[in-house]
Amino acid sequence: MIHNTSSAAASSTAVRISIASDFSRYPAGRFKTDGPFSGERFRDEVLVPRLKEGKKVDLYLDGTLGYGSSFLEEAFGGLVRVHGLDSEVIDRLAIYSSDASLAVEIKKYIDDAVRLKKQR
Amino acid sequence: MAEDGWIKIIIAGAQIVFAAVGWKIISLGNDKRETRKEVRTLFNEIRALTNQIEAKAFEYYLLEPNKSGECATQLKRLVKQLAALATTAARYSAKFDMSLEVATVRMKATGGDFESADRKPSGCNDLLFRELAAAVLELLDKCEAVFANCYPSRQR
Numbered sequence: 001m002i003h004n005t006s007s008a009a010a011s012s013t014a015v016r017i018s019i020a021s022d023f024s025r026y027p028a029g030r031f032k033t034d035g036p037f038s039g040e041r042f043r044d045e046v047l048v049p050r051l052k053e054g055k056k057v058d059l060y061l062d063g064t065l066g067y068g069s070s071f072l073e074e075a076f077g078g079l080v081r082v083h084g085l086d087s088e089v090i091d092r093l094a095i096y097s098s099d100a101s102l103a104v105e106i107k108k109y110i111d112d113a114v115r116l117k118k119q120r
Numbered sequence: 121m122a123e124d125g126w127i128k129i130i131i132a133g134a135q136i137v138f139a140a141v142g143w144k145i146i147s148l149g150n151d152k153r154e155t156r157k158e159v160r161t162l163f164n165e166i167r168a169l170t171n172q173i174e175a176k177a178f179e180y181y182l183l184e185p186n187k188s189g190e191c192a193t194q195l196k197r198l199v200k201q202l203a204a205l206a207t208t209a210a211r212y213s214a215k216f217d218m219s220l221e222v223a224t225v226r227m228k229a230t231g232g233d234f235e236s237a238d239r240k241p242s243g244c245n246d247l248l249f250r251e252l253a254a255a256v257l258e259l260l261d262k263c264e265a266v267f268a269n270c271y272p273s274r275q276r
Contacts, residue, residue, distance in 0.1 A: 070233065
């Protein structure tokens with residue numbers, strides 16, 4: 001699910017999303033009330049619709065000015081916490097980044113959300 | 121050919137081989153010393169950058185949300201630079217993989233209510249700063265531990 005840009009080649013049949021070119025080079029904030037390029041908006045308007053189409057999604061994180069963890073947690077932890085997406089859907093999401101720490105962090109948010117969901 | 125002729129050829133050949141082996145040994149030693157210097161420089165840059173991150177985070181969280189936009193951008197950029205240095209370090213050796221530690225620094229510096237419109241300015245003694253300092257220390261400790269393990273100092 002999580003790849004470095006230098007590793008596995010992207011799937012040719014997958015939907016390709018680049019946060020920098022398809023959303024914003026300046027993602028910022030957690031909720032829609034925090035600004036126009038929040039994690040919540042990215043999740044709800046870009047990521048979830050693509051995942052619900054049933055296709056694989058190749059998500060590219062490079063090219064932005066940088067990410068705040070508040071954005072990342074809302075965008076990715078929220079996939080499970082808010083939208084209740086299960087692992088079958090999440091597994092269709094492949095993340096590509098030259099920054100391995102981003103992949104580590106995103107995986108943590110998704111895993112934490114899944115664990116909390118199971119505890120309920 | 122006379123026997124002493126063969127001996128001379130063998131000796132000359134052995135000298136060439138020994139010279140080549142000696143050159144290779146010296147070359148490897150030089151390469152290792154150069155790599156050690158490069159990695160040391162990289163870790164020094166990481167240390168300098170973490171100081172900047174702590175300072176910028178302190179500045180950011182003490183500001184009102186409507187005045188901290190530029191500071192937030194600078195903080196994210198500094199963390200991104202830190203991640204880039206860590207990625208460069210990891211190319212020297214898998215032992216230098218600090219993804220988890222860098223992720224923790226990012227989480228402490230830019231998590232929670234970072235860039236939230238409803239954020240309230242923090243106090244100087246906020247727990248957040250201590251947690252960030254701890255995350256930075258963990259990153260730097262790993263740098264030093266791995267460096268010492270890969271490039272042990274000679275006992276004097």
